[in-house]
Amino acid sequence: MPCFLRQAARLTRREIIALGAIVTVPHSVHAQQKATPVIGYLGSESPEPYGSRLAAFAEGLAEAGYVDGRNVAIDFRWAEGQYSRLPALAMDLADRQVTVMVAPGGAEVALAARSATKTIPIVFELGGDPVALGLVASLSRPGGNLTGVTSLSVEVSLKRLEFMSDLFPAARTFAVAVNPTSPTSGSQSRNLLATASSLGLELRVFNASSEPELDAMFAAVSQTQLAGLVFTSDPYFAYRSRRLAELAIRYNVPAITQARDFPNAGGLMSYGGDFRQSHRHTGIYAGRIIKGEKPSDLPVQRVTKVELFINLKAAGQLGLTMPPSLLSSADVVIE
Amino acid sequence: MTQSPSAPRSSLFAKYFIALFAAVVVPLLVAGGSEAWFGHHDQRARLNDLLEAEARSAAAKIQDFLDGIRDQLAWTVQLPWSDGADERRRLDATRLLRQVPAVVSLTLIDASGRERLFVSRIGLNKIEGGTDHSASPAFKGVRPGAAWYGPVTFHAGSEPFLTIAVAGTRTAVGVAVAEVNLKLIWDVISAIRVGRTGEAFVLDQPGRLVAHPDISLVLRADQTAIRPLQALRARITTRNGQATEGRDIGGHMVLAAMAPIPSVDWSVVVKQPVTEALEPIYTALWRTGALLIGGAGFAAALAYWLTQRMIEPIRLLEDGVARIGAGQFDHRIDIATGDEFERLATRFNEMAGDLAVSQERSERIGRLKRFLAPQVAELVDRSGDDSVLDGRRIEVVVVFGDLRGFTAFSARAEPEIVMSFLSEYYDALDRVVIDHGATLTHFSGDGMMVLINAPVSRPDPALCAINLARDMQKTVQFLLRDRQALDHRLGFGVGLAMGPATVGRIGSEGRLEYTAIGTVVNLASRLCASAGNAEVLVDMVAAEAVDGRAPLVELDAHVLKGFDQPVRVFAVGEAAAG
Structure with missing residues (x-):
């Protein structure tokens, strides 16, 4: 730059102004980017x-x-x-x-x-x-x-199982959806299994990490007459709440996920962080x-x-009556 | 009087200006300063009161938060326990969790300390868990119908939790123990605003941060980071709970006040940046300062104006006096202030007028002295009145004296000799005229004219004139006798006549003379001309007036130029005899 300036010193006034324009424009763009x-x-x-x-x-x-x-x-x-x-x-x-x-x-x-x-x-x-x-x-x-x-x-995955068990007090076996690619799938599965054993329940774990697997899972749950489907917490599931609700309605499966989007889209229940x-x-x-x-x-x-979301309309379609303990715990009940 | 006095060591202007300025500014400063001082103190005290009230209000809000939880818990401990599982209580408990977001879990314990119900947001609910809580601090610490608050614990070293236990009024109803997440106080604490940017925070008894608008500060659970907050509380404690100044975490000066929450032994501290808290005080001080400066400026302008008004006439007087002193008596000092200055100026003007009159008179008298006998001049001078010189018609005696052969002498002799002779001649005659109280009116070459009985009247003027003429002859003859040796053919003749004449001052202001006009003057002049050396010719009127008291000899009637009839002429005897 000093060398450049020394050259500029020998230039005419008009040339210096032109040079100034050339020099300052990229500088101001740079400054803006920095700002x-x-x-x-x-x-x-x-x-x-x-x-x-x-x-x-x-x-x-x-x-x-x-x-x-x-x-x-x-x-x-x-x-x-x-x-x-x-x-x-x-x-x-x-x-x-x-x-x-x-x-x-x-x-x-x-x-x-x-x-x-x-x-x-x-x-x-x-x-x-x-x-x-x-x-x-x-x-x-x-x-x-x-x-x-x-x-x-993630911590409250087991509460989802508890709510499902409250809904079906007589049922002994529930389905659990796990995304095996998730880093937290292992810990969540372990927690759920421990919870199940303390509640005297059995779990059937379904792995799902793709659209076809989701579809197959709902189909399987509906065919095996499992009382309800409990989703572990996973963003993959959370971002597909709408799709899951569609599948739950189609296969007539009572399910609980982590995201409120699920009952909002026609699913039965959700329990998870806001x-x-x-x-x-x-x-x-x-x-x-x-x-x-x-x-x-x-x-x-x-x-x-x-927050616990319950969709009463979905419950009605599934032919379920919500117990008062669940309704009293619900933060939002969708009529 | 021509030299103006040297400049004064200290000017009256500066003295008056300082006095007037001080007269306005000193009370202004005293009033403004004391107002600012006391106002500052009052405001400061009010500010402290305000801040302490804010602290109490903030503490009440936190207390409300805790009381709300306690009251909710009290609902769950109203009925005694039965042996079996209680579905209704479970509903109550889940409803409570929904109602009070801060409660993370609720444990209901019966009178024997056995856990009957546990509901949680995160963990699994337990019915008839049966865990023995009889040794837990909560169960042991709580009194019937009262609440027990545990110490603040930080879950995972981050989130502050508090255990609240509430016992029913009867031991049979058992105890409700709730785990409360104190993070939810954030809603309360962040809603507290002290002034514009002031805020509140809560410290527990050991000095851990329980609540702060910046939740991350609480979650950090870092004792070193919150040391300034602890120091702030310590300062207030040492000042017996009074509001005090200190530094917050950012190192900013804050004004802080504290209120305790006795049930949990927490302290709620409210703080407000000092700059903000004292802003009204500073605004008031600035206002007072601006008013003082404005007032001082106004006082200066007022003092300047007043002083100027006071000094201006003094300057005018000084200038006027200097001019009058320099002889400018027509100068008038123009002051119309209507006060003592105007009176003084009027006095000066009168003085100047008097001075002018007196100077004019003394000048006039000075001029008169030239042709008045000194006695006459003295008289006029003393009386201060020159009306004696005014024109009038009066009987006078006119005496003319004249040298004979002077023209030839002056042509022959050296001018120095001529002048010295004339000087001696006049000196001598002047003395004679003065001795006789006559008035020398006219010199002309070697001749002179003397008036008697004008302007000062004399008794018996004719005799006096004859005596005067004789003395004049005697004096001049004595003078001439000395000159005889030098072969100067000089002589001296005198003529006098008596009669009415018009006497008075004639001539211009610069060349004023006192003289007489009338036939008698002509007659005296002619008589003088026709008188020979050492001769004194007297006219008939004078001779008759003397009536023999002087030796007079009648001569032949003279035919005089300008007189149709021959005139009777008398010569003074001695001269005739001589």
């Missing part, structure tokens, strides 16, 4: 099923003072349901040197993000124990470049990190609210 922080948003599905979660995230971000397109830019990467693509997408975001990476929607996403960078702050959102998953050292002191929000969805809260908190944390807080100083937040 606007970029959030790398890693999604396991496509934007459509993420809609309500994105809205909650934007709400949280706004609480922290950031609005997409105004003072922050969001760079989205969607795995379109193919979770194997997540690590590559995470690497892509890491290469772009985003200000903060947001990895919502389950352990897979969080793990993929963690594998991509050790320096860029990552905010995860998942329904399990991040300490057990090895994402953070402890809830109060995450330690590394990760922090985030957990919901109790994803809108968790995604909102994710947005708040992303904003706070952009403001300069270190992820290691931000404790992992647990969204302790768990």
